[in-house]
Amino acid sequence: MKRIMKGNEVFIEAALQAGCKFYAGYPITPQNEAPEYMAKRAPDFNAVFIQAEAELSAINMLFGAAAAGFRCMTSSSSPGIALKQEGISYIAAAELPCVIVNMVRGGPGLGNIRASQADYFQATKGGGHGDYHMIVIAPSTLQELYDLTMNAFDYADYYRNPVMILGDGILGQMFEPVEIKPYKPLFKLPNKNFVLDGCKGREPRVIKTLLLQPPDLLVKHNIHLTEKYEKIKKELCLFEEYKTEDADLIIVAYGISGRIAKGAIDEARRDGIRVGLIRPITVWPFPSDVIAKATERANKFLVVEMSNGQLIEDVKLSLFGKENVFVEHFGYGGGWYPSPQNIYKKIRDVY
Amino acid sequence: MIWLLNERFLMKYWFFDFDSFVMVEININSEKCKGCGYCVIVCPKKNIRLSSKLNKKGYHYAEIISEKNCSGCGMCFQMCPDLCIEIKNEKDNER
Amino acid sequence: MYLKRPSSLRERETHYCAGCGHGIVHRLIAEVLDELGIREKTIGTAPVGCAVLLYNYFRCDIIECAHGRPPAVATAMKRLMPDRVIFTYQGDGDLAAIGTNEIIHAANRGENFTTIFVNNAVYGMTGGQMAPTTLLEQKTTTTPFGRRNDIEGFPLRICELLSTFDGPAYIERVAVNSPNNVIKAKFAIKKAFEYQLNNKGFGFVEVLSMCPTNWKMSPSDSLSFVDKMMEYFPLGVFKDRG
Numbered sequence: 001m002k003r004i005m006k007g008n009e010v011f012i013e014a015a016l017q018a019g020c021k022f023y024a025g026y027p028i029t030p031q032n033e034a035p036e037y038m039a040k041r042a043p044d045f046n047a048v049f050i051q052a053e054a055e056l057s058a059i060n061m062l063f064g065a066a067a068a069g070f071r072c073m074t075s076s077s078s079p080g081i082a083l084k085q086e087g088i089s090y091i092a093a094a095e096l097p098c099v100i101v102n103m104v105r106g107g108p109g110l111g112n113i114r115a116s117q118a119d120y121f122q123a124t125k126g127g128g129h130g131d132y133h134m135i136v137i138a139p140s141t142l143q144e145l146y147d148l149t150m151n152a153f154d155y156a157d158y159y160r161n162p163v164m165i166l167g168d169g170i171l172g173q174m175f176e177p178v179e180i181k182p183y184k185p186l187f188k189l190p191n192k193n194f195v196l197d198g199c200k201g202r203e204p205r206v207i208k209t210l211l212l213q214p215p216d217l218l219v220k221h222n223i224h225l226t227e228k229y230e231k232i233k234k235e236l237c238l239f240e241e242y243k244t245e246d247a248d249l250i251i252v253a254y255g256i257s258g259r260i261a262k263g264a265i266d267e268a269r270r271d272g273i274r275v276g277l278i279r280p281i282t283v284w285p286f287p288s289d290v291i292a293k294a295t296e297r298a299n300k301f302l303v304v305e306m307s308n309g310q311l312i313e314d315v316k317l318s319l320f321g322k323e324n325v326f327v328e329h330f331g332y333g334g335g336w337y338p339s340p341q342n343i344y345k346k347i348r349d350v351y
Numbered sequence: 352m353i354w355l356l357n358e359r360f361l362m363k364y365w366f367f368d369f370d371s372f373v374m375v376e377i378n379i380n381s382e383k384c385k386g387c388g389y390c391v392i393v394c395p396k397k398n399i400r401l402s403s404k405l406n407k408k409g410y411h412y413a414e415i416i417s418e419k420n421c422s423g424c425g426m427c428f429q430m431c432p433d434l435c436i437e438i439k440n441e442k443d444n445e446r
Numbered sequence: 447m448y449l450k451r452p453s454s455l456r457e458r459e460t461h462y463c464a465g466c467g468h469g470i471v472h473r474l475i476a477e478v479l480d481e482l483g484i485r486e487k488t489i490g491t492a493p494v495g496c497a498v499l500l501y502n503y504f505r506c507d508i509i510e511c512a513h514g515r516p517p518a519v520a521t522a523m524k525r526l527m528p529d530r531v532i533f534t535y536q537g538d539g540d541l542a543a544i545g546t547n548e549i550i551h552a553a554n555r556g557e558n559f560t561t562i563f564v565n566n567a568v569y570g571m572t573g574g575q576m577a578p579t580t581l582l583e584q585k586t587t588t589t590p591f592g593r594r595n596d597i598e599g600f601p602l603r604i605c606e607l608l609s610t611f612d613g614p615a616y617i618e619r620v621a622v623n624s625p626n627n628v629i630k631a632k633f634a635i636k637k638a639f640e641y642q643l644n645n646k647g648f649g650f651v652e653v654l655s656m657c658p659t660n661w662k663m664s665p666s667d668s669l670s671f672v673d674k675m676m677e678y679f680p681l682g683v684f685k686d687r688g
Contacts, residue, residue, distance in 0.1 A: 022526055048525045053551035057518040060511065060548070064519030067509050068489075068526050090512050196507040196523075198530050200486035206501040208492070208510035385464035387658070387665040393625050410464065426625040428449040432462065432469025438449040 002177040008033035008075075010142045010178050011101055011165060014149035015073045016045045018183045020099070022065040022072040024050045024058035026080060029113045030169040031103040034075045055080035059087030059100070066096035067207050069195035071153050075101035077169070078119050079110065081127070088162055089128030093209035093221075095194075095228075097156035099149070100134070101165040103172040106335035114335030115169030117255060120310035123166050124284040131222055133229050135163040135236065136284040140259040142176040148281070154186040159232055160194075166283060168306070170256045170337070238281035239290055243269065247276030249351050250294050251343070252315050253304040254280045257331070261304050263340030268347045275347055283311075288318035295322045302350055304343055307333040375423035376439040379413050383435040386410035390427035390436065396420055399427060454479040454505050461499055465665030467655025468497055470622045471564055474632045475533070476504065478639050488531040489523060491516035495537035496570040514545025517552035520559040531642060532559040539569050542578040542602050549608070553648050556613035560638045560649040563604060566657040567675060574660030578602040581678055586660070601678060605652050609684035615647030617685040621654035623672035627681075646687065654679060 005013070008031050015023070016038075023042065025035040035051060042049040048065075052058035058074045065072035076084065081102045091098055104119045106112040121127075123136045135155050139145040145167065152163040196205055211218040242262055244250060253261045258279035268275050278294060280287050291301070301319070303312040312329045319325050330346045331338060379390070379399070384406060390399045390413050398420045401411040413435070415421060423440035451457065455476035462468045479485045488506045492498050494513035501508035511519045516534035524532045541549050541563050549561065568586055569575040575588040579601050583592040593601075605619045616638055620631035631653055638649030654675050656668040663671060 022522060024522065048522075050521065050525070052518065053547050057515070057548050057551065060515035060518035061522040063511065063515070064509065064522035065526055067519070068523045070526050072522070086512055087515070196489045196509055197527060198487035198489060199505075199507050204504075204506050204508070206508050206510070208501060208508075210498060210510060383459055387465035389465065389665060389669070392666050392669065423447070425447070425449050429625040429628040430470065432464075432466055432473075433460065434451045434455070434469070434473060436449070437451075438447075440447040440449070 002179045004175050005142065005178045006033055007142055007145060007167070007172040007174050008103065009037040010146050011075070011149040012037045012041060013180060014146045015099065015153070016041055016047060017180070018150040018153045019071050020073050020153065021047045021070040022062070023047065023074065024052045024061040025075050026052050026055045026058055028055070028077045028080045030105055030115070030172050031075050031077050031101070033172070034101070055083040056087065059084035059091070062098045063087060063091055063094075063096065066091065066098045067094070067196050069192045069197060071097070071157070073099045073101065075103070077103050077105045078107050078116070081119060081122065085128035088134065089130050089132060090209055091162045092128070092132035092134065093130065094207050095160040096162070096207070097153075097160055098162050099152045099156055099165065100162060101167060104166065104168045106333065112335050113169065115171070115256065115306065115337065116333055116335055117168060117257060117305045118307035118310065118333035119166065120283065120305070120307060123164050124286070124314070132225060133284055135159065135161055135232060136166050136282065137163065137238070138166045138254040138281060138283050139171065140255050140279065142171070142174065142178045144281070145171060146178050147181070150183055151186055154189065155236065157189045157192070158187060159228065161228070161232070166255065168256055233285040236282060237285050237287050239287040240279040240281060241290070242277040242279065244276030244278060244294060246297065247274050248298050249273070249275040249300045249302060249347065250298045251275060251277045251302045251304055252280070252291065252311065253277065254283055254311065257304045257306055257338050260338050260340060261343055264343035264347060267340060267344045273347060273351050275351065286314050286318070288314070291315060291318040292322065295319065295325055299325050300350065301325065301327045302346065303327065303329050304338055305331045306336055306338065307331060374441050375421050377415055377418060377421045377423065378437045379415060380435040381406050381412040381414065382408070383433050384410060384412035385433055386412055387432065388413070389430040389432070393426045393430050395424060395426065396422060452476040452480040454485045456503055456505050458503060460503060462496060463659045465656055465658040465668060466496070467566060467622045467653070467657070468564060470628060471562065471631070471653050471655065472500065472503055474628070474635050475535070475562060477632065478636045479506065481636070482639060482643065484531045484639070484643070487529070488533065491519055491534045493536040493540035494571070495540050497535055497537060497564070498571070500535060514540050514543070515548055516540065517545065517548040517557070517561065521552050521555070521557045524557055524559045528558070531639065533639070534559065534561045535564070536561065537564050537570070538566065538577040538579045542604055553608045553650065554611045554613040556615065556647045558642055558645055558647055560642050561651070562635060563650065563652040564655050565652055565679065566655045567601070568657050568660045570657050570660055579679070581675065603679060605650070605684045608650055613648060614650055614685055615687045616641050616649045618683045619652040619654070619679060619681050621672050621676060621681060623654070623656060623669040652679070
C-alpha cells in the first residue's frame with residue numbers, strides 16, 4: 001500500500017513502525033515536519049515525544065532512553081547536529097543504540113536552508129571527540145529512507161552503536177509514493193543486558209564512559225571499539241552500482257547527488273560515453289573495495305557532491321596505490337544543487 | 352550530690368524507675384577516618400578527640416575519650432562524612 | 447536505635463576529601479532509599495564533578511551523564527519508566543552553569559523525578575575555580591582578587607529561580623553543616639522522594655555543603671563558612687504544592 005508522503009514524515013513513520021518509543025527533537029529547518037509529525041503520531045504507538053529545549057538536551061535525553069533499553073530517535077539539521085556531537089561521543093563510548101537523522105543544510109555557520117552534503121566529514125570522520133564511528137546511511141529515495149530507517153534501528157541494537165541517517169534538505173522536503181511496510185527485524189537481536197531499569201533480582205549496573213583506573217582501561221576499551229568497527233566494516237557495506245560493467249569513467253556520489261547523477265549518466269550513455277555510477281549507501285563503512293576494484297575497467301573518477309570536497313577524500317583513499325587513476329571533483333557547498341544537465345556537461349568535459 | 356555523678360549513671364538512675372537502663376555501644380573505625388574533626392566539634396559532651404597517632408592513611412583519627420561517657424545522641428554519626436561511626440543505643444527492654 | 451551504614455551505600459571508602467559534604471549527602475540519600483524500600487527500582491545519575499564516582503558508592507543502577515545533562519537524561523528515563531524512581535545528583539557547575547537550561551526546562555515541565563543539588567560555592571573536582579554560586583568577594587582560583595559583581599556577576603540563587611515556575615512541586619534549601627541541619631536535610635530529601643513516589647511532580651533539594659580543600663579552610667572553619675553562605679542562600683521551603 002503506497003502513500004504519497006513527505007520525506008521528513010517518512011522516517012518518523014518508519015521509526016514508529018520499527019518500535020521507536022522515544023523521540024526528542026528541536027525545530028530546525030528543513031526538518032521541522034519531523035517533530036510535528038511525530039507529535040501527532042506518537043500517541044498512536046504509545047511512544048514518548050518531547051520537544052526538547054535544545055538539540056543538546058535532545059541527544060542527552062536519547063542517552064537516557066537508550067540506557068533504559070528503549071528504541072529512540074532524534075532528528076535535526078547541520079547546526080543542530082553540531083550541538084549533539086558531545087552527546088553522540090558519549091553514546092558511542094557507552095555503546096548504546098540510537099538513531100540520529102541529519103537533514104543537511106547549507107553551511108558553515110547559520111548557512112541557509114537549502115540542501116547540502118557538507119556534513120560528510122562531521123558524520124563519517126567523527127564530529128565528536130575521541131575515536132569512535134557512527135554507522136552512517138545515505139538514502140537517495142523516500143522508499144530507501146523508509147526501509148533504511150527501519151533497518152537502522154536493527155543495526156543500532158545489533159552492534160550497540162549510534163546510527164546516523166545522512167539525508168539532506170531535498171530528501172526531507174520532497175513528496176514521493178512510499179510503501180509503508182510492516183517492521184520485520186533484519187536479524188536476531190541480542191538481549192539488552194546493559195539496561196538500567198532498577199537492580200531488582202540482579203547486581204546494580206553502571207553505564208559510564210569515564211574509565212580512569214587502571215591507566216590502560218580506556219586503551220582496552222578503545223581496542224574493543226576498534227575491533228567492533230572492523231567487524232561492522234566486514235559485515236555491513238551497502239552500495240549501488242549503476243551501469244559500471246563497461247564504464248571508463250565512474251561517478252561516485254551518494255544520496256540525492258547519486259540519484260540525480262543517474263539522469264546525467266543516461267544522457268551521456270546516449271552519446272556513447274561509457275560512464276557509470278557507484279553510489280555508496282552506507283558512507284560509513286565506506287565501500288572502498290568496490291571503488292578500488294572498479295579500476296580494473298575505469299581510470300577516471302568523478303566525485304559529485306554538494307560540498308567543497310569531502311567525499312572526494314574517501315574516494316582518493318580508496319584509490320591509494322592505484323596508478324594512472326584520475327579523480328575529479330564537481331560540486332560546492334552552500335546550497336548548490338547538481339542537475340542532470342550540469343553533471344552531463346561535466347562528464348563531457350572530463351571524459 | 353547527684354550533679355557530681357556522671358550523666359550515664361544519672362540516666363541509669365532515671366531509667367531505673369522505669370525498670371530499664373540504656374546501653375550505648377559506640378565504635379569509631381580509625382582506619383576509615385580522615386581526621387576532619389566534625390565529630391569532635393559536634394559532640395555535646397566533648398567526648399571525642401583526634402588521636403595524636405596516625406592511621407595507615409596518615410590522618411590523626413578520631414577516637415572516643417571515654418565510652419562510658421557517651422550518651423548515644425548520634426550527633427557525631429550525623430556529621431561523619433565517611434560513616435566511620437556506628438552507634439548501638441538499646442534500652443534493656445528492647446533487647 | 448542502631449546508627450550505621452545504610453545498605454544502599456556500599457562498604458567502600460570514598461575518594462572525597464576530609465570534611466567534604468558529599469559523604470553526608472550520600473548517606474542521607476541512601477538512608478531514604480533504605481527507609482522507603484526503593485533501592486531496587488531506583489536509577490540515579492552521576493554528574494561531572496567530584497561526585498562523578500558516586501556509582502562506586504550507591505548500590506543501585508547509575509548512569510554517568512555528560513556535564514549538566516542529568517535532567518535531560520532523567521526526563522527520558524522517567525517518561526519511559528514512570529514506575530521507577532529516578533534521581534539526579536548534581537554540583538554547582540553541573541546544575542547552575544552548563545546545565546541551567548536542562549534543569550530549568552525539566553523543572554518547568556514538572557518532570558516527576560528528584561534533583562539533589564549540592565552547592566558548595568566552588569568547582570571542586572577541577573581545583574577550586576569560581577562557581578555560579580560562589581559568594582561575592584570569595585576568593586577562588588579564577589577570582590584570585592575575590593568575586594566582583596561587575597565582572598563576574600552575582601551568585602545564582604537556584605531555589606528562588608525555580609520557585610518562580612509553576613512546574614515544580616517541591617523546592618527546599620537545606621544545609622549539612624550541623625547535626626540539626628543534617629537531620630532537616632534528611633527530612634527534605636525524603637519528602638522529595640516521597641513526592642516522586644506519589645506522582646506529585648518535580649522535587650528539588652539544594653544542599654549547602656562544605657568544601658574545606660578548595661575553600662582553603664580547616665573543616666571546622668568550613669562549617670562556619672556554610673553559615674555565611676546561608677546569609678545569601680537562606681534555608682527554607684520555596685515551593686510546596688502539598
